[in-house]
Amino acid sequence: MQIPEEALLIRYGEIGLKGGNRPRFEKILASNLRVALSNVPSLTIQRIRGRMLVRGQTPTIEMAVAARRVFGVTSVSPAQVVARNPEAMLEAARTLAAEAIAREHAGTSRIRFKVSVNRADKTFPLRSIEVARTVGAALIADESRLIVDLKDPELEIGVDLRTEGVYVFAGRQKAYGGLPVSSTGRVHCLLSGGFDSPVAAWQCMKRGMRVDFVSFYSFPFVGPQTREKVLRIAEKLTEWQPQAMLYVVPFSPYQEAIRDHCDERYRTVLYRRAMQRIASVIARTRKGKALVTGESIGQVASQTLENLRLIESASKLPVLRPLVTFDKTEIIALAREIGTHGLSNLPAPDCCTVFQPAQPVIHGQLSEVEHAEAQIDIGKLTYDAVQGTERISLLHQP
Ligand code: ATP
Numbered sequence: 001m002q003i004p005e006e007a008l009l010i011r012y013g014e015i016g017l018k019g020g021n022r023p024r025f026e027k028i029l030a031s032n033l034r035v036a037l038s039n040v041p042s043l044t045i046q047r048i049r050g051r052m053l054v055r056g057q058t059p060t061i062e063m064a065v066a067a068r069r070v071f072g073v074t075s076v077s078p079a080q081v082v083a084r085n086p087e088a089m090l091e092a093a094r095t096l097a098a099e100a101i102a103r104e105h106a107g108t109s110r111i112r113f114k115v116s117v118n119r120a121d122k123t124f125p126l127r128s129i130e131v132a133r134t135v136g137a138a139l140i141a142d143e144s145r146l147i148v149d150l151k152d153p154e155l156e157i158g159v160d161l162r163t164e165g166v167y168v169f170a171g172r173q174k175a176y177g178g179l180p181v182s183s184t185g186r187v188h189c190l191l192s193g194g195f196d197s198p199v200a201a202w203q204c205m206k207r208g209m210r211v212d213f214v215s216f217y218s219f220p221f222v223g224p225q226t227r228e229k230v231l232r233i234a235e236k237l238t239e240w241q242p243q244a245m246l247y248v249v250p251f252s253p254y255q256e257a258i259r260d261h262c263d264e265r266y267r268t269v270l271y272r273r274a275m276q277r278i279a280s281v282i283a284r285t286r287k288g289k290a291l292v293t294g295e296s297i298g299q300v301a302s303q304t305l306e307n308l309r310l311i312e313s314a315s316k317l318p319v320l321r322p323l324v325t326f327d328k329t330e331i332i333a334l335a336r337e338i339g340t341h342g343l344s345n346l347p348a349p350d351c352c353t354v355f356q357p358a359q360p361v362i363h364g365q366l367s368e369v370e371h372a373e374a375q376i377d378i379g380k381l382t383y384d385a386v387q388g389t390e391r392i393s394l395l396h397q398p
Pocket residue numbers: 189190191192193194195196197198214215216217275292293294295299300302350351352
C-alpha cells in the first residue's frame with residue numbers, strides 16, 4: 001500500500017473576505033509563511049481555494065507550531081493527502097482517529113466525535129453525507145467508546161474532498177487570525193522594557209501592520225542592560241513578523257535640558273512629547289504611517305485623558321494605543337501568551353525613571369507645556385537625537 005503523504009492544512013479567515021484585495025493578501029500570507037518555515041527542507045506552499053497546503057521534510061506537528069504564529073492564519077491541521085478513492089480516505093481516517101485517541105483520550109469511557117466533510121469536488125463518487133456516514137461507522141467499529149456529537153465534539157475527523165486532492169485530518173489547532181503582517185502598512189512602536197508596549201506592538205502586528213521599534217535610551221543614567229533588554233524584546237516580537245528595525249535613540253541630552261530648564265511637575269509629559277517628536281521624524285523617513293504606544297487610560301499619572309492629549313499633539317503622525325482599555329492583568333496575561341513576559345520582568349531601569357518628579361502633573365495644560373518647551377532648543381535636541389540613533393536590523397529566526 002502507498003504511504004499517505006503528510007501536509008499541513010492552513011486555514012485563513014478574514015483575508016478571504018477582502019474581495020478584490022484577496023489575491024494580494026494571500027500572496028503576503030504565503031510569503032510570511034515561507035519566512036516562518038524557512039528552516040523546513042524542500043518547503044512548498046500550495047494555494048488551494050481558501051486554504052494553503054504546506055509540505056516539507058519536517059514533521060507537520062513542528063510546522064504547525066511555526067505556522068500558528070503567522071497572522072492571518074485562523075487554524076491549522078496536520079493532514080494526510082490520500083488517493084482520490086473511498087478506501088484510501090477511510091484508511092487515513094482510521095489511522096488518524098486511532099492516533100488522536102491514543103494521544104488525547106486515554107482512560108475516558110466516552111469520546112464525543114464528529115466527522116466533518118467538505119466536498120468541494122462535486123465529481124467525487126460519494127456525497128458528503130455518505131462519506132460522513134461511512135467514515136463514522138468505520139471509526140465506531142474500531143473504537144466502541146466513540147459517540148456521535150455534532151454540536152460539541154471532542155474529536156473531529158475532517159475530510160476535505162477537492163479536485164486538487166483528498167485531505168484527511170484530526171482536529172484543528174486554533175491560531176490567532178488577524179491579517180498578514182505588512183498587508184496594512186508600517187508603524188513605529190515606542191518600545192520600552194515594560195510589559196505594555198511589547199503587547200501593543202503585537203496587537204498591531206495582528207492587524208497586519210509591520211512594526212518597527214523605537215526605544216529611548218538614557219545612557220549613562222541607565223546602563224547597557226536596559227538596551228540589551230529592549231533588544232531581546234524586539235527580537236522576541238520579531239518571531240511574529242518576517243523582519244523589523246530597532247532604533248535606539250540617545251535620550252539623555254533631551255532629558256537633561258528638560259530637567260535644567262522646565263517645570264519639574266511636567267517632566268514626564270515633556271519626555272513623552274519629546275519621544276513622539278523624535279519617533280515621528282524617524283518614522284516619516286521610513287514610510288511609517290502611525291506611531292504606537294503601550295499607554296492605557298489611568299494606569300499612571302501621565303496617562304490621564306488630558307495628558308495623553310498633550311502627548312499625542314507632539315506627534316506628526318496618528319498615535320495608535322491598542323491597550324487604552326486594557327487592565328494591567330489582561331496585559332500581563334497577553335504578555336505571557338506571546339512570550340515577552342519573562343523578558344519584561346527582568347530588572348533594568350527605564351529612561352522615564354531618570355529625574356522623576358515627586359509630584360507629576362495629572363491634568364497638564366497646553367499653555368504650560370508650550371511655555372516649558374520655549375525654554376529649550378527643541379529643534380536641535382530632536383535633530384541631534386535622530387542623528388545619534390543606532391539602527392539595528394532584525395530578522396525572523398525560524
Ligand atoms: P510600558 O510597560 O510599555 O513601559 P508603562 O505602563 O510603564 O508602559 P510608561 O512607562 O508611562 O507606561 O510608558 C508609556 C509608553 O511610553 C510606553 O508604553 C511606551 O510606548 C512609551 N515609552 C516609555 N518609555 C519608553 C522608552 N524608554 N522607549 C520607548 N518608548 C517608551
